[in-house]
Amino acid sequence: MSWAAHDLEPYAIQRHSKLKLAFVPVLIGSYAPDLMTKWFVYGINIGPWQLKADNPIQFHRGWPGFGFTHSLTFGLLVGLVIWKVFGSKTWGIGFLVGHWAHALTDTGDTVGTQLLFPWTQHFHVDAWAYAGQVGRELDAAAYFSGLGGMWDAVWIVYGLYSWRVLTREYFDKYIVPADRFWGWAGKRVSQTALLTLYRAAFFYGTTRWIAWTIWAHVLHDYPYDLSWGGPHWVEAGHP
Amino acid sequence: MRLRLTRRSDDAFRFPRRNQLPTLALYLGAAALYIGIGLITQDFLFSVVVAIGYLLIVAWLVPAVVRRLR
Numbered sequence: 001m002s003w004a005a006h007d008l009e010p011y012a013i014q015r016h017s018k019l020k021l022a023f024v025p026v027l028i029g030s031y032a033p034d035l036m037t038k039w040f041v042y043g044i045n046i047g048p049w050q051l052k053a054d055n056p057i058q059f060h061r062g063w064p065g066f067g068f069t070h071s072l073t074f075g076l077l078v079g080l081v082i083w084k085v086f087g088s089k090t091w092g093i094g095f096l097v098g099h100w101a102h103a104l105t106d107t108g109d110t111v112g113t114q115l116l117f118p119w120t121q122h123f124h125v126d127a128w129a130y131a132g133q134v135g136r137e138l139d140a141a142a143y144f145s146g147l148g149g150m151w152d153a154v155w156i157v158y159g160l161y162s163w164r165v166l167t168r169e170y171f172d173k174y175i176v177p178a179d180r181f182w183g184w185a186g187k188r189v190s191q192t193a194l195l196t197l198y199r200a201a202f203f204y205g206t207t208r209w210i211a212w213t214i215w216a217h218v219l220h221d222y223p224y225d226l227s228w229g230g231p232h233w234v235e236a237g238h239p
Numbered sequence: 240m241r242l243r244l245t246r247r248s249d250d251a252f253r254f255p256r257r258n259q260l261p262t263l264a265l266y267l268g269a270a271a272l273y274i275g276i277g278l279i280t281q282d283f284l285f286s287v288v289v290a291i292g293y294l295l296i297v298a299w300l301v302p303a304v305v306r307r308l309r
Contacts, residue, residue, distance in 0.1 A: 031287065136285065162250060163252075164253070169249070193299045199294070203270065204287050204290035211273070211277040211278055212284065214274070215278055
């Protein structure tokens with residue numbers, strides 16, 4: 001899986017796109033594949049019951065399972081529905097772009113994604129170990145000890161270098177005009193609240209990268225392993 | 240050779256201006272607190288919804304209340 005990359009890619013996509021992309025649907029698209037699935041990979045507790053997939057890898061990325069949520073096909077379909085059924089081309093295209101970024105980024109691990117679902121071939125580069133099946137904290141320790149965490153670091157460094165996309169001036173000049181959502185929301189909350197909302201994903205991606213890195217390597221002694229497919233001290237998942 | 244004054248891109252890198260430093264400090268403080276809470280209880284780090292709510296409180300609501308009380 002990728003962690004902070006999914007939070008930060010939308011800012012870079014919006015900044016560099018030749019299309020007039022609306023930021024919010026790009027961000028929602030970027031989050032969409034994991035929104036309904038990742039909780040069941042790790043398991044959630046509702047009272048005395050725990051809901052958890054028996055086979056987290058198949059549930060999350062495979063078939064039968066919810067692997068189709070990580071396919072380019074799914075992103076295209078949902079984007080079309082948003083455009084044609086709900087009538088917003090801006091949101092449809094934005095969602096598609098964000099979703100495809102997520103699907104492609106997740107090919108970086110050892111499980112990969114079924115990009116061309118219903119063809120169930122997994123496309124995976126194996127750069128870092130998929131470890132969702134071992135539980136969320138060990139998954140975090142593993143991710144932030146391998147090339148996946150470094151992949152996130154690239155986005156964070158680039159994001160910090162491009163910090164001006166988070167300024168009020170940039171928000172007012174480029175983000176607000178691209179999407180009527182901000183005008184609608186602006187009638188209900190202050191401009192400062194909107195700006196804070198816009199900055200939130202960047203904040204989340206960057207701070208949790210720092211927090212997990214400190215947790216894994218300062219509070220605990222998980223070793224870094226930046227070799228391909230690592231860290232090899234965790235049992236990597238495969239399709 | 241003629242020199243032409245070109246306009247800097249709106250998002251080209253430059254260091255923050257002095258009037259942007261209070262905002263930067265606010266977000267750095269919010270980040271430090273978020274990281275601290277997350278190190279104590281890792282559940283805090285798993286939800287983007289929690290992070291959005293946290294940031295809205297710390298970076299918008301609290302400063303707005305402080306300004307109103309002054």
